[in-house]
Amino acid sequence: MPLRLLLQLSWRNLWRYRRRNLMLFTAILVAIAACVLLGSLIRGMQNDMMKDAVENLSGNLKVLAPGYREDPSIERAFPLHDGYRPDIPDDEMIGWTRRVRVPAVVTSERETRGISLVGIDPAEERAISFLAQVGVRGEALTDGGDDRILLGAELAARLDTAVGRRVVVMTQGADGRNREAGFRIAGLYDAPGTALEKSYAFTGIRPLQKLLGTNDVTEVSVRLRDDRFSASANRALTTEMNGLEVLNWRQLDPQAAAFYEIADVGITIWYVILLLALAFGLINSLITAVLERVREFGMLRALGMRPRVIVAQVVIESVLIVAFALAGGIVVGLGLVALFADGIDLSNYAAGAELAGMRSRLVPHLVMRDVISLAVLAFALAVLASAYPAWRAVRIKPLDALRR
Amino acid sequence: MPRESATAGIVPPGTRVQRARGVGLNAALAWRNLWRNRLRTTLTAGGIAFAVMLIVAAYSLQGGAMDAMADQATQLLTGHLQVQNAAYADDPSLRNLVTDATAVARALQSIPGVTAVSQRAMGFALVSVGERSYGAQVMGIDPQLEPAVSSLATLVVKGRYIVGPGDALLGSVIARNLGIGVGDEFVLLGSKLDGSVAALSLRVCGIVESGSAELDRALVQIQLAAFQEEFGLGDQVHMVVARVADFEHVGAALPQVDAAIARLGTGSVVLPWQRLMPEVAQTMQLKRASSLVMLSLVAVLVTFSIFNSFMMTVFERTREFGMLLAIGMRPAGIIGVLQIEAAWLALLGAAIGLVIGGAVMTATHHVGIPLGQMAGELARRFHLPDRIYPPLNTSAMLIAPLLMLLATQLAALIPALRIRTLVPVAALRVGA
Numbered sequence: 001m002p003l004r005l006l007l008q009l010s011w012r013n014l015w016r017y018r019r020r021n022l023m024l025f026t027a028i029l030v031a032i033a034a035c036v037l038l039g040s041l042i043r044g045m046q047n048d049m050m051k052d053a054v055e056n057l058s059g060n061l062k063v064l065a066p067g068y069r070e071d072p073s074i075e076r077a078f079p080l081h082d083g084y085r086p087d088i089p090d091d092e093m094i095g096w097t098r099r100v101r102v103p104a105v106v107t108s109e110r111e112t113r114g115i116s117l118v119g120i121d122p123a124e125e126r127a128i129s130f131l132a133q134v135g136v137r138g139e140a141l142t143d144g145g146d147d148r149i150l151l152g153a154e155l156a157a158r159l160d161t162a163v164g165r166r167v168v169v170m171t172q173g174a175d176g177r178n179r180e181a182g183f184r185i186a187g188l189y190d191a192p193g194t195a196l197e198k199s200y201a202f203t204g205i206r207p208l209q210k211l212l213g214t215n216d217v218t219e220v221s222v223r224l225r226d227d228r229f230s231a232s233a234n235r236a237l238t239t240e241m242n243g244l245e246v247l248n249w250r251q252l253d254p255q256a257a258a259f260y261e262i263a264d265v266g267i268t269i270w271y272v273i274l275l276l277a278l279a280f281g282l283i284n285s286l287i288t289a290v291l292e293r294v295r296e297f298g299m300l301r302a303l304g305m306r307p308r309v310i311v312a313q314v315v316i317e318s319v320l321i322v323a324f325a326l327a328g329g330i331v332v333g334l335g336l337v338a339l340f341a342d343g344i345d346l347s348n349y350a351a352g353a354e355l356a357g358m359r360s361r362l363v364p365h366l367v368m369r370d371v372i373s374l375a376v377l378a379f380a381l382a383v384l385a386s387a388y389p390a391w392r393a394v395r396i397k398p399l400d401a402l403r404r
Numbered sequence: 405m406p407r408e409s410a411t412a413g414i415v416p417p418g419t420r421v422q423r424a425r426g427v428g429l430n431a432a433l434a435w436r437n438l439w440r441n442r443l444r445t446t447l448t449a450g451g452i453a454f455a456v457m458l459i460v461a462a463y464s465l466q467g468g469a470m471d472a473m474a475d476q477a478t479q480l481l482t483g484h485l486q487v488q489n490a491a492y493a494d495d496p497s498l499r500n501l502v503t504d505a506t507a508v509a510r511a512l513q514s515i516p517g518v519t520a521v522s523q524r525a526m527g528f529a530l531v532s533v534g535e536r537s538y539g540a541q542v543m544g545i546d547p548q549l550e551p552a553v554s555s556l557a558t559l560v561v562k563g564r565y566i567v568g569p570g571d572a573l574l575g576s577v578i579a580r581n582l583g584i585g586v587g588d589e590f591v592l593l594g595s596k597l598d599g600s601v602a603a604l605s606l607r608v609c610g611i612v613e614s615g616s617a618e619l620d621r622a623l624v625q626i627q628l629a630a631f632q633e634e635f636g637l638g639d640q641v642h643m644v645v646a647r648v649a650d651f652e653h654v655g656a657a658l659p660q661v662d663a664a665i666a667r668l669g670t671g672s673v674v675l676p677w678q679r680l681m682p683e684v685a686q687t688m689q690l691k692r693a694s695s696l697v698m699l700s701l702v703a704v705l706v707t708f709s710i711f712n713s714f715m716m717t718v719f720e721r722t723r724e725f726g727m728l729l730a731i732g733m734r735p736a737g738i739i740g741v742l743q744i745e746a747a748w749l750a751l752l753g754a755a756i757g758l759v760i761g762g763a764v765m766t767a768t769h770h771v772g773i774p775l776g777q778m779a780g781e782l783a784r785r786f787h788l789p790d791r792i793y794p795p796l797n798t799s800a801m802l803i804a805p806l807l808m809l810l811a812t813q814l815a816a817l818i819p820a821l822r823i824r825t826l827v828p829v830a831a832l833r834v835g836a
Contacts, residue, residue: 020716027708034701071581073536103581105530105539111497112528112595114539114622158496176535270698273458277702280451281709284444288716346690 006309010316017289024285025325028378031274032329035374037336039267040364041344046263047365050227053249053256055130056196057099057118059221060230062252063237064245068218072116074102074174077216078244086222087236092229095127098217100208104171106151106201108159115155115201117169119208122146128223130191131202138163138187146204148186152197156188163187169201174214181211271374275381282381286318286389297393298401307394314390315383322382326375337364430737434744438752441717445749448713452753452808453760455706459699459804460761460797464768466695468794469775470688475651476789477684478677479555480614483522483645484654486680487512487665490673492642498527498597501640502672508644511664517648517657520552523641525631529594529602531624533582540578540624542592544631544641553645556612556625562586563610569630571609575623579611586610592624596636604634651677703807711815714746718819725823726831739820746816747809754805765796 014021054060068076077100086096100119105112121144126132131140141150149167151159161167166182173179183203191197209215220241224233230248237246250257290297297310343361438445478484487508489500502508505523512521525544530537547566551557556573557565563586566573572590574582584590585608592604606626614620632638648657654676661674678685718725725738772791 020712023708023712023715027705027712030708031701031705038698073581103538105537112530112539114528160495160497170530170537172536178535178537273698273702274705277451277454277458277705278709280447280454280706281712284447284709284713285716287443287447 006312006316007320010313010320013289013293013313013317014320017292020285020288021321024281024321025328027281028278028322028325029329029332031278032326032374032378033332033336035271035274036330036333036366036371037340037364038270039370039374040333040337040366041340041362042263042267042270043367043370044343044363044365046260048362049256049260049263050249052130053253054223055128055133056253057101057129057200057221058249058252059096059128060224060227060249061222061233061237062247062249063220063222063241064247065218066243066245068245072101072103072218073172074100074212074214074216074218075176077174077214077218079216080220086220086233087240088222088224088229088233092225092233094223094225095124096220096222097121097124097128098205099125099219099221100205100212100216101218102171102208102212104169104201106155106159107168107170108161108165110160111158113155113158113198116199117171117208118200118202119205120144120202121205122202125202128221130196131189134192135190136187137190138185140187140189141202141204144205145207146186147183147207148203149183150187150189150202151185152194152200153188153190154194154197155201156185158198161185171212173212174216179211179213267370268373271377275377279381279385282318282322282385283388286314286386287392289317290314290389290393293393294396294401297396298398301396302398302402310393311390314393315386318382318386318389319379322378326378330371330375334366337366340364430741431744431748434741435748437741438745438748441720444713444716445752448710449749449753449756451706451709452750452812453757455702456754456757456804456808457761457764458702459807460758460800461765462695462699463797463800464765464794465773466691467797468769468792470691471651472789472792472794474677474684474688477681478647478651480616481554481556481619482677482680483553484647484651485658485661485674485676486646487644487661487672487674488642490671493673493675493679496526496642498595498635498637498642501637501642502644502670503640504668504670505639505641505644507668508665508670508672511668512644512646512661515657515660515664517653518646518661519649520549520647522546522549522553522645523628524550524643524645525628525635525637525640526642527594527631527635529592529624531578531582531590531592533584533588533590536582537593538578538581539622540592541619541622542594542631543623543625544628544635545625546628553647556614559612559614560610561613563608566609566625566627569627570605570607571627572606573610573612573623573625574608575620576611576613577617577620578622578624579608581621584608592626594635596634598636600636602634602636604630703811706808707811707815710746710749710812711818714742714816715819717745718742718822722826722831722834725826726828726834729823729826730828730832735824735826738823739817742816742820742823743813746812750805750809750812753812754808757808758801758805762796762801765794769793769795 065076065078080098084098086093088096097120102117104115104117106115106117120131120141122131122141123143136150137153139148141148149169151161151167156162159167163185166184168180168182170178170180189197205217220237222233222237224230227249234246234248250260300310301307341363343363346362487502489502492500509521509523512518523546527542529540529542531540545554545566551565560573561576572592574584579585582590587608589605589607592602592606594602596602604626612620612623612625614623628641632640646661648654658674658676665672665674728738729735770793772793774791775789
């Protein structure tokens, strides 16, 4: 029997019971639309998480001296010649920067706190890290020679100090001896959450190198246009940075990476649960459709229709309903994603969201791969759900059926 | 179907018994009707069972994870509640002290339900070994009382807990950064309450691995008396930490604690763990809100399929209903039987769901879930223990069946209402 005819037959059968099939269609549509929206929200969360992890000074890739992560001191720095530039094509890389990052103790007139003091080139830094997006009270650093300091607003509050005042910074120099220097506060930055503000203070890279008595840097950080370039960029860096460690953001922030990966599993689990909830209704409806047509199937068999054609008919009916509901559901889902494009306000849960690596506004992010896997799962459901009804249809004996 | 009511011979005939028999008859009729289409009933009940099971499992797991998270988070250091100087939460500096700490501690201990009380002093200081210096969060604790409010004592990986005034317990990362181990000496430099220099020579008695990166990187614990003496605090502290018997009862104990502290008039405030760790409390709220959305969605989808199944039922039985109407049954009576059918269906589905869900979750409660193996890093970030034993959520076992009963009643009512407009003669002709 040609497929075209089969399709036509199934299509007409669907319309014979339009009310029932419309309900089924609606249920599947709602489920698919919800899956698309929820999937996008979870992806949005994942995206934020990766972005935060990458922008919190780790970058997609970072070059460190071996042992620096265990013992972040200037003794574990490495030289970088002036004209250095990572061997990564421009269309794969947003930017890169060199930094000197050392643990330090900062003291105001009243209080003392431990921080990470980071020597940066502000122009390069703004292209790749969170510093570009944060508000600054006072002034930002002007260039790599700026000898003022930029503190987090929260840290400044703890230190009871303000823009224009001075703080004393104590840290260990390249020769292992303690260094102390006064810094004037250029400005205070206001990052989302307080964790960053409490831990990082910034100054120009050259004055910090001078204070530490070195020309070395402690890290090179690279921000890629997309994380999928990570592997090739990693190879390039590993070759040119002989003997140094090249780490990706997953290795630098294993907690964020673990959370990122669990979100993948979470999406699949919810897809399966929602589709399973549909399975009961779908099977129910298909079986009713078969039982209502016992006489009809019996007659078709008596007229010589092959059992597998009957199976095909039931399966095609199931697949057709799911296919149309899937298409409708995806359209509605896309509409919902567009509706929530401005994000969902989570500011009531801001601190909790921060712990979970989320921002206070959750913006959905549609990933085509999820829509495809949703479609695959939905079709699998359609075929599996039709298995038992189809078997029932095949079991119908022509004579018994016609006698009814 | 019970033909005769058991009470028929005893109770004199009256309207009440008549009606009771009517309901019993309808219930039996509904139950039989349900099994006229065995497959459909099984599948619809299966859908209800699936939803009930899912709700029970989700709430049990989530409740278990939440409790474990909050419990673990409070255990490490924070305790269930703290008494602090009113200004300390916003400005944790050395000068914001709890005065008359001994009276505060005594007042806390006298409150029923409070199981452990310990005093702490906190300050920032520099720890130095040779030329190496790091900033550290120094905590003065009472070695006898502290283990009852904080699990840190159990997390010592090398050496031992604090005993005497010269002992110091260090976080594993700060010890590594300083390049010192158990038995090595170091100097602690800070400023006293009056602004003069505080300097203390200490010996590492133990290394602690708390699982919290922030603590491991900055924590130095010393004896409270030594801290108070060196930083010039007298007998004042920064916080009095308390634990109650069960962390779910913190809220209940709070008014009493508030009253007791207010009576002392020291200007101190009581902060429950939700205020001390807002991120943990809010993560719990966020999780609850998001799973409510997901589970409602499942309930709605299952309701759709119940609705569909009842619509089919009503259509198939149009002839039957026409006949019942023709022989004098009122539409309300037929709708009543259908609603009872729906109730049976919901009860059946809920029973299956409760039995399976209950059994699975009871087993899970005994075996536990090895979170540590599944998501080690994550578990640590969310203060989750390596293995959780989620208890069966009994309120979910009550709410889920009620919810599905309500949904089923609604799903049955909409198609059933069609019966009111059914014309018996026309209905009898359907499918004839």
